Amino acid sequence: MSAIAPNFKLSEFIKSLLDNIFWVVLLVVLIGLPAIMMILFVIEMPVINGDLLTPFLALTWLADPSRILPVVKAFMATDIFKVMAFPGFGFAALIAAGTIFVERKMMAKLQLRVGPFYCGKVEGILQLMGDGLKLISKEIIIPAKADKPIFWAAPVLFVATAAAFVAFIPVAPGWVVADVELGLLGVFAVIGFFPIVTILSAWSANSKFPFIGGIRALFQMVSFEIPLILSLLGVVMLTGSLNLSEIAASQSSFPWIVFLPIGAIVFFITMLAELERIPFDLPEAESEIVAGWLTELSGMMYGLVQLGTYLKLYAFAGLFVVLFLGGWNGPMVVPPFPAELLEGVEMGPVTVGPFPGLPLFDQEMLNGALWFVLKTVAVIFFIILPRGVFPRIRVDMLLNLGWTKLIGLAFVNIFIALGLLYAGVLGPGGLQ
Amino acid sequence: MTNELPPGLALQKVDERIMTLNVGPQHPGSGHMRIIVQIDGDYIVACDPDPGYVHRGEEKMAEYRNYITNIPHLERPVIHDSCNVLYPYVLGAEELLGIEVPERAKYVRVIASELNRCIYIMYWLAIYGIFLGHSTMFMWPAGDRELLIDLMEKMTGARVTHAHFVPGGVRNDLPPNFEDVCLRQVNYFEKRIKEYAAVFYDNPILIARTQDTGVLSRQDAIRYGTTGSVLRASGVDYDLRKKEPYDVYDELDIHTNVMKEGDSYARSRIPWLDMIESCNIIRQALQKMPKSGSVRTKLKPNPKGKGLDSVYKRVESGRGSLGCYIVSDGKPEPYRVKLSVPSFRNLIALPNLLRGEKLGNMPSVYWSLNYWPVEADR
Numbered sequence: 001m002s003a004i005a006p007n008f009k010l011s012e013f014i015k016s017l018l019d020n021i022f023w024v025v026l027l028v029v030l031i032g033l034p035a036i037m038m039i040l041f042v043i044e045m046p047v048i049n050g051d052l053l054t055p056f057l058a059l060t061w062l063a064d065p066s067r068i069l070p071v072v073k074a075f076m077a078t079d080i081f082k083v084m085a086f087p088g089f090g091f092a093a094l095i096a097a098g099t100i101f102v103e104r105k106m107m108a109k110l111q112l113r114v115g116p117f118y119c120g121k122v123e124g125i126l127q128l129m130g131d132g133l134k135l136i137s138k139e140i141i142i143p144a145k146a147d148k149p150i151f152w153a154a155p156v157l158f159v160a161t162a163a164a165f166v167a168f169i170p171v172a173p174g175w176v177v178a179d180v181e182l183g184l185l186g187v188f189a190v191i192g193f194f195p196i197v198t199i200l201s202a203w204s205a206n207s208k209f210p211f212i213g214g215i216r217a218l219f220q221m222v223s224f225e226i227p228l229i230l231s232l233l234g235v236v237m238l239t240g241s242l243n244l245s246e247i248a249a250s251q252s253s254f255p256w257i258v259f260l261p262i263g264a265i266v267f268f269i270t271m272l273a274e275l276e277r278i279p280f281d282l283p284e285a286e287s288e289i290v291a292g293w294l295t296e297l298s299g300m301m302y303g304l305v306q307l308g309t310y311l312k313l314y315a316f317a318g319l320f321v322v323l324f325l326g327g328w329n330g331p332m333v334v335p336p337f338p339a340e341l342l343e344g345v346e347m348g349p350v351t352v353g354p355f356p357g358l359p360l361f362d363q364e365m366l367n368g369a370l371w372f373v374l375k376t377v378a379v380i381f382f383i384i385l386p387r388g389v390f391p392r393i394r395v396d397m398l399l400n401l402g403w404t405k406l407i408g409l410a411f412v413n414i415f416i417a418l419g420l421l422y423a424g425v426l427g428p429g430g431l432q
Numbered sequence: 433m434t435n436e437l438p439p440g441l442a443l444q445k446v447d448e449r450i451m452t453l454n455v456g457p458q459h460p461g462s463g464h465m466r467i468i469v470q471i472d473g474d475y476i477v478a479c480d481p482d483p484g485y486v487h488r489g490e491e492k493m494a495e496y497r498n499y500i501t502n503i504p505h506l507e508r509p510v511i512h513d514s515c516n517v518l519y520p521y522v523l524g525a526e527e528l529l530g531i532e533v534p535e536r537a538k539y540v541r542v543i544a545s546e547l548n549r550c551i552y553i554m555y556w557l558a559i560y561g562i563f564l565g566h567s568t569m570f571m572w573p574a575g576d577r578e579l580l581i582d583l584m585e586k587m588t589g590a591r592v593t594h595a596h597f598v599p600g601g602v603r604n605d606l607p608p609n610f611e612d613v614c615l616r617q618v619n620y621f622e623k624r625i626k627e628y629a630a631v632f633y634d635n636p637i638l639i640a641r642t643q644d645t646g647v648l649s650r651q652d653a654i655r656y657g658t659t660g661s662v663l664r665a666s667g668v669d670y671d672l673r674k675k676e677p678y679d680v681y682d683e684l685d686i687h688t689n690v691m692k693e694g695d696s697y698a699r700s701r702i703p704w705l706d707m708i709e710s711c712n713i714i715r716q717a718l719q720k721m722p723k724s725g726s727v728r729t730k731l732k733p734n735p736k737g738k739g740l741d742s743v744y745k746r747v748e749s750g751r752g753s754l755g756c757y758i759v760s761d762g763k764p765e766p767y768r769v770k771l772s773v774p775s776f777r778n779l780i781a782l783p784n785l786l787r788g789e790k791l792g793n794m795p796s797v798y799w800s801l802n803y804w805p806v807e808a809d810r
Contacts, residue, residue: 112572112575212791285565285792286460287461287564288461388567389631390635391641392565392566393641
């Protein structure tokens with residue numbers, strides 16, 4: 001007899017398990033199999049290399065991996081792969097997770113402590129996973145007076161807005177989720193959604209501290225949106241395009257930061273403010289207003305907002321890279337794909353291959369993605385750094401900075417761009 | 433069910449523009465107290481500090497214990513400054529009981545008291561840093577404080593609540609080789625805290641945030657009866673170690689740090705300068721201390737006072753002048769022990785400092801008053 005479960009009996013446990021298995025099998029037979037048959041009936045199966053894809057054929061790929069390559073390649077050309085995996089959400093979430101870990105470790109080193117250490121064998125590498133599990137398993141507490149539908153929806157909307165922002169960022173030539181002609185305008189539109197989501201979340205909680213935090217966030221984001229947009233106009237003038245891919249491609253010989261350093265600085269500062277990072281973390285100032293507009297969020301709602309915040313951080317860093325640091329452009333460092341793999345490799349008596357689907361990614365794309373990631377990581381590093389050095393500023397100082405200094409500097413930047421444009425040094429028909 | 437309120441309570445009519453915030457007791461920016469703040473937009477129109485959440489009746493407890501057993505609980509109000517909070521009680525008890533203190537014990541007390549002052553100020557500075565959103569300034573003092581805590585542990589055997597001072601001297605003699613270790617650690621500590629200037633005190637954002645906020649004029653500082661760093665930041669040269677020297681402070685060369693501005697920045701800078709001055713005092717005391725000798729006068733069991741008698745002693749603690757009034761009626765237990773604490777006096781200035789300030793200045797002004805909630809409640 002166990003002290004933990006005194007009424008436990010192994011035979012009854014196995015019996016209950018068998019009962020459940022019976023119901024599972026029954027459900028699969030009655031509902032699952034017909035559903036699969038219906039799907040197979042409705043969906044047209046792809047034809048690969050002249051063979052119709054059947055479940056049996058799919059199984060044969062397990063024996064010969066080279067036959068699956070065309071399918072993988074076909075899948076990677078689809079929109080769903082772009083949205084879910086590579087330039088879209090999955091890639092951004094991976095970088096966001098890396099950012100959280102690196103930020104915690106970096107702050108720890110700066111502040112003479114070790115940071116995450118015990119979770120995972122190597123330097124607390126699994127800490128983030130533990131935190132995520134903790135947040136998922138926590139109870140979500142909704143304030144009694146909250147406006148429940150909006151309060152529930154706000155964190156989800158926040159992540160959705162951040163993910164929409166991520167969709168505009170071109171990672172490599174041709175690798176962008178939404179390759180829109182007016183991409184930069186779309187980015188501004190998405191950035192304009194953040195204050196709305198924030199104030200919705202803050203106001204619907206019907207609590208004082210979130211309300212003050214939400215109002216502060218509104219002040220901050222709205223007053224910094226204007227210098228943000230103005231600081232980017234210089235790049236748009238010189239490039240003559242609003243398409244982010246074209247802007248990135250236009251910097252093949254030099255990045256715009258060389259000619260528009262003031263614009264880059266203004267954009268960087270406004271970026272910090274839009275991201276609510278120290279020294280501009282007034283909406284979450286804990287010693288004044290507890291946790292600002294996040295106060296009433298609990299469990300995974302808070303986790304979602306954090307995820308959205310870091311997705312937004314990645315997207316802003318990526319935008320900075322695309323607009324000022326040359327995007328994917330960089331010297332070719334990735335070696336070309338070994339040609340002998342395409343024809344087949346002789347390994348003793350056996351010839352492996354040929355692999356018809358290879359290479360999965362072309363050399364330019366790999367090189368572009370590599371340079372983009374390197375530059376983005378560098379920008380993220382500089383976004384994180386002020387947190388260790390600066391205290392929080394005050395709301396009046398913030399508004400003063402946004403409305404007077406940064407807007408003035410942004411106009412100076414526009415005039416520099418205009419000068420370069422009319423002198424014919426740069427821009428369409430200029431040096432490039 | 434009637435709508436009538438009990439006598440003594442009244443509903444306050446407030447403007448619709450004004451929002452009342454309860455900052456505390458469950459709030460990361462308050463400590464064990466509540467500040468009821470009324471804000472109009474971002475401006476504070478009224479502020480009502482509400483201490484009393486951690487009243488533990490230390491003074492009443494002291495009436496049921498004899499002079500020696502009072503020691504461990506009387507240091508509880510400020511465990512980070514436990515030597516200094518005990519100091520006036522021990523000085524008073526010595527006078528009541530008529531005990532002479534050996535010369536070496538007096539120096540040991542001065543060293544312990546100054547080390548403890550640094551430990552307290554480091555803790556205070558850490559919280560001041562995090563109140564301003566400067567997380568590095570939270571971690572650095574909390575880490576460097578360990579140096580001195582280790583030193584105190586060597587000296588007294590306890591990390592925080594030392595219970596080291598007893599009527600008649602100190603509990604234990606210094607461990608062997610303590611002077612060298614102490615000198616080395618204090619030198620390193622001084623070098624380390626001077627580095628804080630670069631990251632914190634000379635930081636342009638910090639200066640812009642705290643200068644000219646919560647200005648306490650010289651007259652007001654005297655009128656409200658503030659003490660310690662708050663008084664000295666307002667331009668009053670007042671330090672009990674110099675004005676009313678106790679033990680061997682009159683034999684040491686002490687420099688008093690005074691600033692004229694009286695704003696939040698000056699009030700945060702004075703304790704930091706005090707720490708550097710404390711290092712100087714420790715070095716002097718280590719040099720002048722007799723190298724050997726007794727550190728404690730043996731007491732009889734259950735020492736009694738000589739009939740009806742009273743004594744008031746005060747010392748300069750980490751927060752300001754800390755007084756202890758002891759009345760004896762000739763029994764082994766004191767008739768009455770009254771602590772006159774600096775925290776409560778400094779808190780009195782808070783409503784006047786916060787009126788008209790912005791909400792963002794509330795944490796920095798509040799914590800710059802060098803206030804320790806537990807001490808104010810006793």
